[in-house]
Amino acid sequence: MIDLFMPAFIAVVIIFGLIKKVPVFDTFINGAQEGFKTLYSLAPTLVGLIVAVNMLKASGATDLICNAVSPISESLGFPKEIVPMVLLRPISGGGSTALLTGIYKECGPDSFAGLVASVLAGSTETTFYAIAVYFSSVKIKKIRHTLVAALAADFTAAIMAVITVKLLLF
């Protein structure tokens, strides 16, 4: 079923575009170009952060952090590999992407840790960035309880990622 989702989604969008008289191929090219631009702007961040994450791993620092918080993470059912990602996800999109690829490489994208990390990455945003962009764009100085509510949402997503993967995929 879910295998059909991607091709069907693409087909539906294109048929919809044809009905709406959108020049589908020209528009596709246009959008794909934007995709490359995104990639281009992402490149420097990824180089810097993947190197930094690799260094943390090689130095043994990630293991130390993971082991230090393992009593908490274990009681919540988190695989210990995803702990650094839970912590970094709200702060840095590039950083968490670097950690995500590290988990894929180490455990595989279809392992328990890989699946939980995928769900976590897909169901959360770079919270601090979003708050900064929106509030600073209109010069709001007092953000009241925005951060508390947003971080609680992120934490919920992390817990739900573990639960849903356990129930539906593993």
Added chain:
Amino acid sequence: MLNYIFAGMIIISLICSVITGSTQSLAQSIVKGCSESIDLLITMAGMLALWSGIMKIADKGGFTKIIGRLLCPILRLLFKDVKKDSKALKYISMNVSANLLGLGNAATPFGINAVRELKRLNGNDDKASDDMIVFVVMNTASIQIMPTMVGTLRQTYGSLKPFSILPCVWISSACALAVGLTLAKIIRG
């Protein structure tokens, strides 16, 4: 923020590797990290371009507008200051539907216009209004029909079913959104 994180990561790595005696693998990890990051960018380039192209067709065809219109009645319940036909509601609904489609770049300008309108409705106070908090929390809890970036990465690393995570992603973000919105609504101060 990221400046400190980046610096912190590197300094901690150095100290840690000296203590644990893994200085050699630390040096290798730098070299490997550089080529790895570029490998990753190259392998994901195709998929990312494809999705950006497909989503652009959806956007041009008016998908964003249609979803936005469908969302209006629900959104009106969440925001107490906005009136039925107000500009704020229009921007909010466009922002949410662009987010749903994973068009982050398109969503941000709508979102900025939305908070601008909300600020005006709040008498240009420099304190965030209840509606603004609801709006920003909604944006921090990513609600996406198709998390293309994660799917692309999964594919790149050899997943057999890159999009098998979709139901989990939907449920998790829905729960996160529910918790975020509830807290945004009930905490006062």
